[in-house]
Amino acid sequence: MRKEVGPVLLRDTFAVHYLQAGGDPFTLRERLGQEESVAVKRYLSMSDGKSEQKAKKP
Known part of the structure; x- marks a missing residue:
């Protein structure tokens, strides 16, 4: 099944990878233009879940 690539997927992927690489959540909020x-x-939570999945793989 193919997943369409759009702005939301790109933003979400960037955000998760940024946090997994040790990025600061407050800086991420600024970069994404999020007030909340x-x-x-x-x-x-997405980045924590993906880190746990990687740790479980042999």
């Missing part, structure tokens, strides 16, 4: 931290919290 709800989106950044979602990206933090």
Whole structure:
């Protein structure tokens, strides 16, 4: 199944990779132009989940 690439997917991918690379959540919020931290919290949980999945792989 092919997933369409659009602005939302690119923004989400950037945010998750940025946080996984050790980026600061407050800087990410500024870069994305977010006034609320709800989106950044979602990206933090996504990045934590992906880190756990990588750690489980043999």
